[in-house]
Every structure is written in C-alpha cells, then in structure tokens.
Amino acid sequence: MPVCENSKNKKVKKEPNSTDTKVKQEANTIAAIYDPVLLPPYPDKPGIVRLEFHDTCVDVESMNALRTYMYMGILAVSMDTVLGLLDASNYLDIKGSKKLCVDHLKGHVDIKNVLKVLTAAHNYSINRLKQTALEFIDQEFENVVLEPYWLELDVEILKMLISRDTLCVRAEASIFIAVSNWAQAGMTTDSGKSVSGSEAGDSQSERIKVFENMISEPGLIRLSNMSREELIQVSQTQVVSNSGELRRALYDEAMSRVNQTEGQSKPKRLRNYTANHLSNPEFAGNSMRRYPIYDLKKCEATLHGHSRAVCAIAVCGNDVLSGSGDGTIRVWSSTNNWECYKVLKGHSNSIVALKVYQDKLLSASPDKTICVWEVGTWKHDRVLTGHRSAVCALSICYNDKLCSGSDDGQLKVWNCRTWALERTIQAHSHVIWSLASCREFIISGSSDTTIRVWDSNNWRFIVTLDQHRDEVQALAVSEDTTELYSGSDDGMICVWNTYTWECVRTLDSNKRAILSLCVYGPNKIVSGLGNGVVKVWNSNPLTSDGALTEHTSCVMAVAVFNGKVVSASYDKTVKVWGP
Incomplete structure (x- = not known):
C-alpha cells in the first residue's frame, strides 16, 4: 500500500500569497479524506504522521509528487508521469493538480497515448479532455487502432468510438477489421493483463461474443455501408472463419442486396469515408494495416521439416503454411513456438503456390492440379482439374473468382462458390510465373518477359507492360492499390501506376534475380533474391532499406505475418524475420 509521510509542524518558508492559500486548501482536502489522527505516529519519528491508502492503484511516485505539490506548490508533469498523477489527483480529489494534468494532456495528445488519455478522461468524467481525445481519434x-492499447480497451469505450459518425476511415471494413483484431486478442484480458491457458480462451470467446452482438446493434458496425467487395474481404478474416454468427450476418447482408429491387436500398448512416470501397482483395481484409512496421534486423526462428526446397508461403490467422518440393504443405503454429502441427499430403509433385480464401486453402502444383483444403481441420476437400500443364501461380479476384496460371501460358478462371471452371484464356506464350489482383484487374507476369493486365469483369485484355528484359517472377500491389511492383530475373524491380499503367520508377538489384515480392506496410516492399538474400526496400523513392542474409540458397517466397516477414528458400527452410 502506498505510504506518505507529512510533518504536522512543517512550514513553507516564503511569504503568504494566493498560491500558499491554494496549497493549504489542497492540504485540507487530503486531510478531510484521510484523518491523520486515526493512525499512530512512527515510534522513532516524533511529530511525523503516517498516512496509509488502502485499495488503490495510485503509485508511490505519484503520491510523493503530490505531497511536494501540496506543501511547495510545485508539480513536475511529463508525459511519462502525467497519467499516474491524474489518477492520484482524481483519487484524492485535488483539483489544482488535476487541472495541471488535464491541461498538459490536452497539448500532448498523440497516436501512442490517445487511447489511454481517452480512457482516463472517460473514467474521471473530464469532458473537455475526452472531447479532445475523440476529435483526435x-x-x-x-493509425490509432494499430497501437497495442487498442487491444486492451474495455467494451464501453470501444462501442463509444465505433458509434461515431465522424470517424475518418477509408471504408466501413476498416472498423470491422479493427474490432476483429480486438476480439481476437485472446491472450489479453479486458484489463490488459496477460493470461494463459483456458483463461485466455475464455477471454477471447467472450470478446467474440461481444463482437457478434455489435453487428446487430444499430450504428456500430454498419454492414449496410459496405460494398460487395468489402463484404467478401472481411469474410476472409480469421475471426469470421471461427464464428457462425458473423458468417451468417455477412451472408444475410449479401442476400438482402440480391433480393432487394431497384430503388429499395436500405437507408445508410454514413461516416466520414475517404474512399468508397476496399479495392485490393490480395490483402484479404487488410484495408487498413493490422500490424506494426518494424526495422527488420534478425532471424527470430528457422523452421525445419521439409526435405526439399520450400517454394510457397501463405498466412492464415496465427499459422504460417509452407509448400515444398517434397509434395507436402506444413502448418506452423506461431503461438506454440513455431511447432509444425500438421502435414498436408494431396499432390503428386511440388507445391509451388498457396493462397488462402475465406475458410479454404488453395495449393497449386506441377502435377497440373489445384487442391482445396478446409482451414482449421486441414481436410482435403477437392481437386480442381483442367490444366494441361504445370500450375504455377494463383490469385483471387474481388468478384469471387480464382485465377490460376500455368506452364503453357494459360490463365484459367474458377468460380469460388461452385469451383467450376468458367473460362480459359491464352494469356501468354510462355509460363505464367506470377499473378496479382488489383481492384477489378488481374495481372499476369510471364517468362516471355511481359506483364499483362486483364479486366476481371469481362476478361477483356487491357494492356501489356514490357519494361523487363527477362522472366517476370513476382508481382505485388501496394496497400492503396495505386502501384504495382514487378520483379524479374533481370534484377530489376519496376513500379507501375495502376491507373495509367506507366512505369514510374525502376531499381537494379545488382543483377540479382528478383524471385518473390511482398508489400510491407504503406512505404516498403520486401523481395526474395536469387542469391539467398531477403531485401527490404523503401517504395518511394525506391531505395535499399536493409538486407537479411541467413538463407543459403535462393528465396522463393516472402510474406508478411503480424508485422514480421516470413521467407521460404531452396535451402529447405522457412525463416521468420523481426526487429
């Protein structure tokens, strides 16, 4: 329990003035709450009164600072101490120090502290500080929802935030993703304390139940404001995969639009949207960045188990999946020290591409097939046949279509609901090594050195991009879908404007083949090189931002996982890179 010592006979050595009067009033306030005569003095300190405060979270440092303030009229306030001082001032009802803390906070609200400031202002009914915090959010x-404290918010404050019409977001799905992240924080209690075992599961289960209830509460998560593309994307998040109620709500919303007649659309309660819809299905719900951006410096884990080269990587919830030349897919658990807890066998040849779509995992192989697996149970669901040559690349369109590219240059389009083959396009004259989705477009990269763009609404050919001098191995699309990144065996990374399809920037990686690419936040890209290096680049201007060098052979795949990067290599390993 915090203890303060105050001298009965202590005198401030300065002439009386208004400040002295105020300090005495503050001292009287504390004396009125805690009567010092009720506790005996210390035996060895005559004249010193002992004050004990029970059942309070006020820290000793804050109490000592307030003691100085009461007797000297001096309070040292900084962002490191202000919240503790505010707690103590409110607990003891010391209005002068409380005002100093509030004034300091109002001038120093930022992305990192605003949620804590809002929580304190709400709990202590400090309305002007609360309004400042809300307007900032x-x-x-x-950006605020990327801070760790977002996962510690209590339900009341969470609902207060997402009910605001004035939230400035790119789309309603941004709200959905933010709340789903909060709901999945199963290793954290509502008070922010770490838990383990069954307690963690209970906390996560309770939060998901709260999330399910929010969907039906008017004005919170506004499904009616989402475009069809947004509904598709949020349906691919892990929390939806694990919740029948959320899947049903999204399905009902989608069906209500199918059944409504022209002119009968639901009335909408809008927010301050800065974009009309989510536009990049490759992020599968990442309309907003859900992970922090680190300065990648070291290998945090090396995953062994494959007997041949690892050629493909995919991320699914807390798991990383790797496909290998040994014909297997391994499922690695990040929450269990990267243990491989499942090995999937269904192909007769290497696995060269993996893609997660809603509750399905899709894998492609030179055995000319695409296998469909159930996420979670990892049961083999079905095999898609139709290619006459090796299947080398996969991508998902915004309109529920799976695209697959093969060794014979064909692009095939599959219906993700029925898994029926709908269309075959002779897209290139040689191998399609890579595919990417950007808004309504599907983009294919080939060993014929070209990139081609297709309209996925009618599969009309749009344009050929021909900056590269060798095989195009990798494609990636920026988070805001304004730029396409392409990597080639010629060692070049090209950046293309996705509205004009002009090449706006290029970079030469010293003739090292670019075999894989992924987008890392709004301003960085990560590449896997033919010399075994994982290279980080600033996207604008296109400059080097570091190299990770522990692989011993070419890096075939890279992906972002919870703010870190995972890479797959011909050296038979998967590596996890962090700060």
Whole structure:
C-alpha cells in the first residue's frame, strides 16, 4: 500500500500569497479524506504522521509528487508521469493538480497515448479532455487502432468510438477489421493483463461474443455501408472463419442486396469515408494495416521439416503454411513456438503456390492440379482439374473468382462458390510465373518477359507492360492499390501506376534475380533474391532499406505475418524475420 509521510509542524518558508492559500486548501482536502489522527505516529519519528491508502492503484511516485505539490506548490508533469498523477489527483480529489494534468494532456495528445488519455478522461468524467481525445481519434483512427492499447480497451469505450459518425476511415471494413483484431486478442484480458491457458480462451470467446452482438446493434458496425467487395474481404478474416454468427450476418447482408429491387436500398448512416470501397482483395481484409512496421534486423526462428526446397508461403490467422518440393504443405503454429502441427499430403509433385480464401486453402502444383483444403481441420476437400500443364501461380479476384496460371501460358478462371471452371484464356506464350489482383484487374507476369493486365469483369485484355528484359517472377500491389511492383530475373524491380499503367520508377538489384515480392506496410516492399538474400526496400523513392542474409540458397517466397516477414528458400527452410 502506498505510504506518505507529512510533518504536522512543517512550514513553507516564503511569504503568504494566493498560491500558499491554494496549497493549504489542497492540504485540507487530503486531510478531510484521510484523518491523520486515526493512525499512530512512527515510534522513532516524533511529530511525523503516517498516512496509509488502502485499495488503490495510485503509485508511490505519484503520491510523493503530490505531497511536494501540496506543501511547495510545485508539480513536475511529463508525459511519462502525467497519467499516474491524474489518477492520484482524481483519487484524492485535488483539483489544482488535476487541472495541471488535464491541461498538459490536452497539448500532448498523440497516436501512442490517445487511447489511454481517452480512457482516463472517460473514467474521471473530464469532458473537455475526452472531447479532445475523440476529435483526435476521428482523424487518426486507422493509425490509432494499430497501437497495442487498442487491444486492451474495455467494451464501453470501444462501442463509444465505433458509434461515431465522424470517424475518418477509408471504408466501413476498416472498423470491422479493427474490432476483429480486438476480439481476437485472446491472450489479453479486458484489463490488459496477460493470461494463459483456458483463461485466455475464455477471454477471447467472450470478446467474440461481444463482437457478434455489435453487428446487430444499430450504428456500430454498419454492414449496410459496405460494398460487395468489402463484404467478401472481411469474410476472409480469421475471426469470421471461427464464428457462425458473423458468417451468417455477412451472408444475410449479401442476400438482402440480391433480393432487394431497384430503388429499395436500405437507408445508410454514413461516416466520414475517404474512399468508397476496399479495392485490393490480395490483402484479404487488410484495408487498413493490422500490424506494426518494424526495422527488420534478425532471424527470430528457422523452421525445419521439409526435405526439399520450400517454394510457397501463405498466412492464415496465427499459422504460417509452407509448400515444398517434397509434395507436402506444413502448418506452423506461431503461438506454440513455431511447432509444425500438421502435414498436408494431396499432390503428386511440388507445391509451388498457396493462397488462402475465406475458410479454404488453395495449393497449386506441377502435377497440373489445384487442391482445396478446409482451414482449421486441414481436410482435403477437392481437386480442381483442367490444366494441361504445370500450375504455377494463383490469385483471387474481388468478384469471387480464382485465377490460376500455368506452364503453357494459360490463365484459367474458377468460380469460388461452385469451383467450376468458367473460362480459359491464352494469356501468354510462355509460363505464367506470377499473378496479382488489383481492384477489378488481374495481372499476369510471364517468362516471355511481359506483364499483362486483364479486366476481371469481362476478361477483356487491357494492356501489356514490357519494361523487363527477362522472366517476370513476382508481382505485388501496394496497400492503396495505386502501384504495382514487378520483379524479374533481370534484377530489376519496376513500379507501375495502376491507373495509367506507366512505369514510374525502376531499381537494379545488382543483377540479382528478383524471385518473390511482398508489400510491407504503406512505404516498403520486401523481395526474395536469387542469391539467398531477403531485401527490404523503401517504395518511394525506391531505395535499399536493409538486407537479411541467413538463407543459403535462393528465396522463393516472402510474406508478411503480424508485422514480421516470413521467407521460404531452396535451402529447405522457412525463416521468420523481426526487429
């Protein structure tokens, strides 16, 4: 319990003035709450009164600072101490120090502290500070929700935030993703304390139940404001995969639009949207960045188990999946020290591409087939046949279509609901090594050195991009879908404007083949090189931002996982890179 010592006979050595009067009033306030005569003095300190405060979270440092303030009129306030001082001032009802803390906070609200400031202001009914925090969050919501304290918010404050019409977000799905992240924080209690075992499961289960209830509460998560593309994308998140109620709500919303007649659309309660819809299905729900951006420096884990080269990587919830030349897919658990807890066998040849779509995992192989697996149970669901040559690349369109590219240059289009083959396009004259989705477009990269763009609404050919001088091995699309990144055996990374399809920037990686690419936040890309290096680049300007060098052979695949990067290599390993 915090203890303060105050001298009965202590005198401030300065002339009386208004400040002295105020300090005495504050001292009287504390004396009125805790009567010092009720506790005996210390035996060895005559004249010193002992004050004990029970059942309080006020820290000793804050109490000592307030003691100085009461007797000297001096309070040292900084962002490191202000919240503790505010707690103590409110607990003891010391209005002068409380005002100093509030004034300091109002001038120092930022992305990292605003949620804690809001929580304190709400709990202590400090309305002007609360309004300052809310207005800040309105403008910075998509950055604020990336802070760790977002996962510790209590339900009341969470609902207060997402009910605001003034939130400035790119789309309603940003709200959905933010709340789903909060709901999945099963290793954290509502008070922010770490838990383990069954307690963690209970906390996560309770939060998911709260999330399910929020969907039906008016004005919170507004499914009616989502475009069809947004509904598809949020349906691919892990929390939806694990919740029948959320899947049903999204399905009902989608069906209500199918059944409504022209002119009968639901009335919408809008927010301050900065974009009309989510536009990049490759992020599968990542309309907003859900992970922190680190300065990648070291290998945190090396995953062994494959007997041949690892050629493909995919991320699914807390798991990383790897496909190998040994014909297997391994499922690695990040929450269990990267243990491989499942090995999937269904192909007769290497696995060269993996893609997660809603509750399905899709794998492609030179055995000319695509296998469909159930996420979670990892049961083999079905095999898609139709290619006459090796299947080398996979991508998902915004309109529920799976695209597959093969060794004979064919692009095939599959219906993700029925898994029926709908269309075959002779897209290139040689191998299609890579595919990417950007808004309504599907983009294919080939060993014929070209990139081609297709309209997935009618599969009309749009344009050929021909900057590269060798095989195009990798494609990636920026988070805001304004740029396409391409990597080639010629060692070049090209950046293309996805509205004009002009090449706007290029970079030469010293003739090292670019075999894989992924987008890392809004301003960085990560590449896997033919010399075994994982290279990080700033996207604008296109400059090097570091190299990770522990692989001993070419890096065939890279992906982002919870703010870190995972890479797959011909050296038979998967590596996890972090700060």
